[in-house]
Amino acid sequence: MIGSGDILTPLVMGFLLGGLYALIAFGLSMVFGVMKLINLAHGDLVVLVSYFAYAAMTLLGMDPIVSLVICIPVMFALGFVIQKYLMGRAFGISVEAPLIIAFGISLIIQNATQIMWTPLSRGLNTSYSLMSFNIGQLQFPLSYLLDFIAGIIVMVALREFLTRTYLGKAITVASQDRKAAQLMGINTNRIYGYTFAIAMVSAAIAGIFLGMTFPFTPTSGVSLLTIAFGTVIIGGLGSMLGTFLGGMILGMVQTMGAYFLGSAAQMLIVYIIVLVILAIRPQGLFGR
Amino acid sequence: MIVAIVVLALFPFIGVPRGWLLYGFLFFVYLAMANMWNLLAGYSGLISLCQPAFLGLAGYTMTIGTWVGLPWWVGLIGGAGIAALFALLISIPVFRLSGIYFAIGTLVVPEALRIIFYLWKPVGGEMHGAGAGYMIKGIGNVSMAEIYWCALIIGIGSIFLMRLILRSTLGLGLAAVRDNERAAASSGVEVFRLKLYTFVISAAVTGLAGGVFYLKQGYIEPSATFNVRWTMTLLLATVIGGIRTEEGPFLGTIVVVVLYFLLAKYAGYSFLNQGAILVAIMLLSPQGIVGVLRHSRFYRSLTQWISSR
Numbered sequence: 001m002i003g004s005g006d007i008l009t010p011l012v013m014g015f016l017l018g019g020l021y022a023l024i025a026f027g028l029s030m031v032f033g034v035m036k037l038i039n040l041a042h043g044d045l046v047v048l049v050s051y052f053a054y055a056a057m058t059l060l061g062m063d064p065i066v067s068l069v070i071c072i073p074v075m076f077a078l079g080f081v082i083q084k085y086l087m088g089r090a091f092g093i094s095v096e097a098p099l100i101i102a103f104g105i106s107l108i109i110q111n112a113t114q115i116m117w118t119p120l121s122r123g124l125n126t127s128y129s130l131m132s133f134n135i136g137q138l139q140f141p142l143s144y145l146l147d148f149i150a151g152i153i154v155m156v157a158l159r160e161f162l163t164r165t166y167l168g169k170a171i172t173v174a175s176q177d178r179k180a181a182q183l184m185g186i187n188t189n190r191i192y193g194y195t196f197a198i199a200m201v202s203a204a205i206a207g208i209f210l211g212m213t214f215p216f217t218p219t220s221g222v223s224l225l226t227i228a229f230g231t232v233i234i235g236g237l238g239s240m241l242g243t244f245l246g247g248m249i250l251g252m253v254q255t256m257g258a259y260f261l262g263s264a265a266q267m268l269i270v271y272i273i274v275l276v277i278l279a280i281r282p283q284g285l286f287g288r
Numbered sequence: 289m290i291v292a293i294v295v296l297a298l299f300p301f302i303g304v305p306r307g308w309l310l311y312g313f314l315f316f317v318y319l320a321m322a323n324m325w326n327l328l329a330g331y332s333g334l335i336s337l338c339q340p341a342f343l344g345l346a347g348y349t350m351t352i353g354t355w356v357g358l359p360w361w362v363g364l365i366g367g368a369g370i371a372a373l374f375a376l377l378i379s380i381p382v383f384r385l386s387g388i389y390f391a392i393g394t395l396v397v398p399e400a401l402r403i404i405f406y407l408w409k410p411v412g413g414e415m416h417g418a419g420a421g422y423m424i425k426g427i428g429n430v431s432m433a434e435i436y437w438c439a440l441i442i443g444i445g446s447i448f449l450m451r452l453i454l455r456s457t458l459g460l461g462l463a464a465v466r467d468n469e470r471a472a473a474s475s476g477v478e479v480f481r482l483k484l485y486t487f488v489i490s491a492a493v494t495g496l497a498g499g500v501f502y503l504k505q506g507y508i509e510p511s512a513t514f515n516v517r518w519t520m521t522l523l524l525a526t527v528i529g530g531i532r533t534e535e536g537p538f539l540g541t542i543v544v545v546v547l548y549f550l551l552a553k554y555a556g557y558s559f560l561n562q563g564a565i566l567v568a569i570m571l572l573s574p575q576g577i578v579g580v581l582r583h584s585r586f587y588r589s590l591t592q593w594i595s596s597r
Contacts, residue, residue: 038388040395086567093574096335099391100527101570107520107563115557222516226399229392264407271400278393279381 007259009138014255016144018248019151020213023206024224025231026154027199029243032232034175034195037087037098041106043224045200049075049207050216051113054122064124064208071204079200083193106221114218124211143213150209151247154202155240161198162240171195223267230274236284245286289594293444300433309436313504315545316443320497321518322525322537323446324490327453329523330532331462332486335387337519338378338394341401342371342491343498344513348405350499351508354425364438364499371495375488383484395516402514421509424502438500446493450534458485517559524562528569530578535591539577 028042039045049071056067082105090097131142162168174181174191182188210216210224227250235246250270257269277285299309321339328334346367353363382393453459461482464472473479502508521544529540547565551558573579581587 036388038392040391086571089571093570095333095387096329096531097570097574099335099388100523101567103520103523104563104566104570107559107566111557111560111563115560222395222399226396229396265403268400268403268407271396271403274396275381275393275400278389279384282385282389 009140010255010259011252012135012138012140013144014252015248016140016148017213017251017255018244019148020144020206020209020247021227021231021250022151022244022247023147023154023202023209025228025235025243025247026158026202026240027206028225028228029232029235029237029240030158030195030199030202033237034171035087035091035192037091038102038229039199040099040102040225041109041221042199042203042228043226044106044109044221045075045078046203046207046210046224047216047218047221048109048113049204050124050211051117051122053124053208053211054117057124057126063126064129064212068204068208071208072201075200075204076197079197080193082200083196084189087196088189088192110218110221117218119218121215121217122211123215124208126212129212141213143209147209147213150205151244154205155244158198158202159240167191167194171198226267226271226274230270230277232284233274233277233282234285236286239286242284242286246284249285293440296444297437297440300436306432309432311545311549313432313436313439314548315541316439317497317501318521318525318544319443319537319541320439320446321494322522322529322541323450324494324497325522326526326531326537327450327486328490330526330536331454331459331466332483333387333466334483334487335391336394336487336490337391337516338382338397339490339494339522340398340514340516340518341378342375342494343501343518344398344401344405344508344510345374346371346495346499347502347508347513350502351422351424354427355422360424360427360430360503364496364503367499368492368495371498372488372492375491376484379484379487383480383487398514398516398519402510405510405514421507423507427503427506430503432504435500435504438503439497442493442497442500446497447538449489449493453486453489454534458482462486520559520562520566524566526576527566528576530576531574533575533578536576536578543577 024043024046027045028039031037031039031042052071052074053062053064053067056062056070057064062070086101086105087098090101129141129143129146132139133142133145134140160168162172170181170186170191171194173184174186174188174195178188181191231243231246231250233246234249235242235244250273253273254266254270258266261269296312299312321343325336325339328336346364349367349370350360350363353366354360358366378394378397382390382397385393454462461472461477461479464475464477465479465482469479525540525544526537527540528543529538530536547558547562551561569576575582
């Protein structure tokens with residue numbers, strides 16, 4: 001069956017995969033937008049959640065989506081602690097200090113997960129994650145659809161949170177002008193702590209859906225970071241909708257790359273696209 | 289200082305244990321790379337995370353060179369040249385970025401190269417390692433002593449190179465840029481060109497050191513070569529010793545090599561500890577060992593005494 005249907009499959013797959021990429025990228029985008037910090041450990045923190053869910057599944061027999069009940073508070077607390085005790089202090093030291101500390105955290109997570117769960121690749125396989133659904137004659141994995149739905153839910157939730165709640169508005173203000181926010185009586189240090197914590201909540205959700213979609217290893221974090229960064233770069237900073245669109249573009253680039261050049265080259269295409277966009281439009285396709 | 293170098297150079301003759309040669313070899317390779325990273329991150333404000341790309345490309349150039357019949361030392365020098373050319377090439381996209389964007393842009397480069405070298409099979413040779421590696425041909429007659437001397441020359445050379453650069457107009461320009469980029473640019477310092485020079489120099493020397501490393505290892509394969517662990521080692525050596533200080537990488541590299549051999553038995557824990565040490569040093573003493581030592585008068589007079597020799 002060579003025809004339009006053939007190329008349609010990777011296109012739809014990439015489109016749906018974009019939801020997962022956006023999920024991974026929201027946290028990175030938020031931390032970057034508010035604190036001007038690129039969290040080099042973001043990918044590893046996402047993988048860490050996949051491992052938590054894996055542990056909950058194998059030890060307690062807990063469904064990955066149900067295990068969010070545990071993972072979200074844990075990651076919220078972890079994010080707050082990282083910001084308060086590590087990053088917050090690092091900002092005062094020098095420009096490169098937070099970057100180097102994030103790099104250190106990334107190595108700690110990579111090797112801790114390797115010691116705990118060995119370097120073998122794992123997956124969160126449930127009864128429904130291996131199912132598939134049909135559009136016309138084409139068949140797609142159900143997990144991709146779940147990724148997409150989760151991506152939309154998190155995007156809408158973050159948007160509403162940032163525009164409607166007091167804390168969300170405070171985060172937005174602190175990202176625009178830190179000094180002015182402080183003068184208005186906003187405790188920016190605490191706001192930064194909450195920002196990192198909320199970014200980690202989105203990372204927790206990303207980790208669960210990542211684990212249901214793809215197998216993961218302790219070193220998956222680096223490629224996830226690149227994907228998240230590519231998504232943010234394509235989408236432009238600060239806008240949740242832009243991040244979502246960026247994720248879909250990147251997802252389609254990747255699946256089309258795999259379709260035309262073979263699956264081994266798909267990540268290469270992603271890396272090259274990221275470099276090209278960085279070179280011609282560092283503020284992102286949808287950024288101002 | 290000259291005495292120390294002569295003693296180090298005579299190591300293979302006075303019959304020191306083979307292990308010591310290995311420690312020395314690793315020390316000098318890491319020292320050269322750490323010095324070059326310090327030049328970029330410490331002195332030029334370029335937080336480069338693509339050093340594995342330079343050393344890997346140089347290593348591959350040498351390896352492929354031996355397969356087409358070039359002697360290894362031609363490949364070694366050619367490798368440094370290729371690394372420098374590659375630095376020039378990737379400077380086109382990454383030099384449009386500054387600060388943290390630069391760091392991320394460069395982080396992507398080794399990842400991309402790793403996939404390229406997985407896919408590209410330049411010579412239909414003997415496979416080794418993770419399915420895409422090569423043995424380095426015809427180096428059976430190169431003794432450990434010769435490899436050790438190569439590393440020694442590059443390691444010590446990198447120290448002198450750093451002194452030379454920092455005391456030249458290039459170094460003065462870099463200092464001016466670091467203090468205030470805009471003011472330096474308006475006083476006629478060509479910021480872009482200065483940074484490009486340091487980037488290319490650092491790529492070439494890192495490439496040389498990488499080539500010597502693979503000469504010792506005897507084979508090369510993509511996943512260990514274009515690996516973030518290299519970046520980690522250089523970063524750790526520089527940060528532990530003291531970033532933006534001349535003697536920092538020297539002291540830091542000693543610590544890293546000692547750690548490496550102490551913790552070699554516990555591979556996973558070793559990197560775990562390195563991550564923890566990195567975070568702790570950055571928070572407790574951002575200037576590393578040098579930052580602590582500089583408080584003591586004895587250390588200050590010692591460094592003065594050494595540099596006056």
